[in-house]
Amino acid sequence: MNRTYIGNIAKKHFGKQVMVEGWVADVRDLAKIKFLLVRDISGQLQAVALKGMIEDSLFRKIGRIHPESAVKIEGKVNKSKQARQGFELQIQKLDVLADSKTPLPIDTSPKSKTLIDRRLDYRFLDLRRSNIQAIFKIQSTVVNAFRQFFMSNDYIEIQPPSIIATATEGGTELFPVKYFEKTAYLAQSPQLYKQMCAISLEKVFTVTPVWRAEKHNTPRHLNESRQMDIEVAFADEFYVMKVLEEAVKYIVEEVNRQNKKELDILDLKLKVPKSKYFSYKEAISLLKKNKIPIENGDDLPPEGEKKLEELYPNTIVFVHSWPVKLKPFYIWPKKDNTTGGFDAIYGGIEISSGGQRVHLPEILEKQLKLKGLKPKDFEYYIDSFRFGAPFHSGWSIGLERFTMALLKLGNIREACLFPRDRIRLTP
Ligand code: ATP
Numbered sequence: 288m289n290r291t292y293i294g295n296i297a298k299k300h301f302g303k304q305v306m307v308e309g310w311v312a313d314v315r316d317l318a319k320i321k322f323l324l325v326r327d328i329s330g331q332l333q334a335v336a337l338k339g340m341i342e343d344s345l346f347r348k349i350g351r352i353h354p355e356s357a358v359k360i361e362g363k364v365n366k367s368k369q370a371r372q373g374f375e376l377q378i379q380k381l382d383v384l385a386d387s388k389t390p391l392p393i394d395t396s397p398k399s400k401t402l403i404d405r406r407l408d409y410r411f412l413d414l415r416r417s418n419i420q421a422i423f424k425i426q427s428t429v430v431n432a433f434r435q436f437f438m439s440n441d442y443i444e445i446q447p448p449s450i451i452a453t454a455t456e457g458g459t460e461l462f463p464v465k466y467f468e469k470t471a472y473l474a475q476s477p478q479l480y481k482q483m484c485a486i487s488l489e490k491v492f493t494v495t496p497v498w499r500a501e502k503h504n505t506p507r508h509l510n511e512s513r514q515m516d517i518e519v520a521f522a523d524e525f526y527v528m529k530v531l532e533e534a535v536k537y538i539v540e541e542v543n544r545q546n547k548k549e550l551d552i553l554d555l556k557l558k559v560p561k562s563k564y565f566s567y568k569e570a571i572s573l574l575k576k577n578k579i580p581i582e583n584g585d586d587l588p589p590e591g592e593k594k595l596e597e598l599y600p601n602t603i604v605f606v607h608s609w610p611v612k613l614k615p616f617y618i619w620p621k622k623d624n625t626t627g628g629f630d631a632i633y634g635g636i637e638i639s640s641g642g643q644r645v646h647l648p649e650i651l652e653k654q655l656k657l658k659g660l661k662p663k664d665f666e667y668y669i670d671s672f673r674f675g676a677p678f679h680s681g682w683s684i685g686l687e688r689f690t691m692a693l694l695k696l697g698n699i700r701e702a703c704l705f706p707r708d709r710i711r712l713t714p
């Protein structure tokens with residue numbers, strides 16, 4: 288008999304035989320009746336066995352199944368007023384495909400009270416919970432919608448290297464790796480490579496892992512994360528901010544279209560966000576007016592980002608024209624000591640940074656020195672701008688950061704399958 292996914296069982300199956308495979312979420316072992324809550328990736332159902340209706344040995348076995356064991360059940364679908372789905376499965380045959388050890392190391396029910404650290408120690412089991420599955424089903428939609436958006440707009444997907452020779456923004460946040468006789472580093476960003484692609488391929492995007500050896504342990508930082516990046520030639524920062532706005536709106540629309548069930552499970556309603564643009568100076572005075580302790584020249588503190596969300600709910604807030612001091616060397620400096628750099632804040636947290644880049648070798652050298660870096664270390668990169676490199680702009684959205692903002696998760700680790708942080712390297 289072919290397998291039927293639980294989520295596909297409908298009226299047309301009533302009174303018919305089906306075979307389902309999945310995990311036992313719960314067992315209720317009563318004298319004359321046994322209930323199994325069975326789930327697969329598509330949903331869950333109640334399976335029942337009545338004493339006298341099946342062999343006695345099977346009846347007893349059902350009551351003793353360990354929760355989270357993988358099972359295969361054949362039975363008849365019966366309409367049921369009591370069952371939440373409106374039907375139940377009357378068990379006729381049952382095989383335990385893989386027994387589960389008992390007791391379970393974590394509570395696998397959706398309302399689990401197990402603390403996040405322990406849940407992450409047993410992430411494979413945590414992934415049995417429907418609300419955790421919902422997060423990663425939605426994240427899968429996010430990445431795919433990102434790809435679709437840029438593919439359908441004629442961008443080229445590129446695969447930048449992850450082992451690199453020099454830092455993008457100075458050496459302190461890099462993980463060194465032994466590379467034969469040399470020391471290399473894990474890429475903290477595809478920045479330099481996507482630029483070197485854009486000055487010939489014009490419109491590129493990538494989804495790529497990055498590594499940052501930041502020692503702080505916060506609810507919004509990981510040491511390994513994934514970035515969704517673009518880079519566009521003949522474009523300034525305002526052009527790519529608009530692109531970001533459209534891409535994020537498209538992603539939210541797609542999540543709404545494809546993940547109704549998951550949003551329900553998470554008890555979330557998503558609205559396509561609006562957008563708002565401020566210069567850095569405007570943003571600082573707005574925050575000052577709203578009693579955030581901040582001065583001209585400061586980076587936006589987390590409480591400032593939260594305040595922007597409070598003032599402009601469900602809005603992508605762009606802060607552009609940042610001072611040179613606060614942006615990396617590759618961001619285009621302007622005459623008034625501002626830059627072509629911007630940040631995008633959504634859901635009260637920075638989801639993206641971007642800007643117009645420096646495409647002139649002399650200015651790049653000047654900027655590198657200004658930031659205390661050695662132009663010699665970046666020779667291959669600087670030289671790539673000597674052969675007709677047009678002005679160009681781009682940005683980077685952190686995938687886990689975006690998922691966290693979109694789904695209002697309190698900790699970025701909830702948006703990462705197997706987080707790497709200051710202390711966690713396993714599983
Ligand atoms: P933040 O100020 O929030 O620490 P950043 O300005 O250092 O971030 P960028 O270099 O601008 O980070 O990186 C681009 C995007 O990647 C960020 O806007 C964010 O969405 C994401 N990101 C950056 N650092 C991390 C991290 N440590 N963990 C997870 N996501 C990150």
Ligand code: MG
Pocket residue numbers: 630637639640
């Ligand atoms: Mg940033």
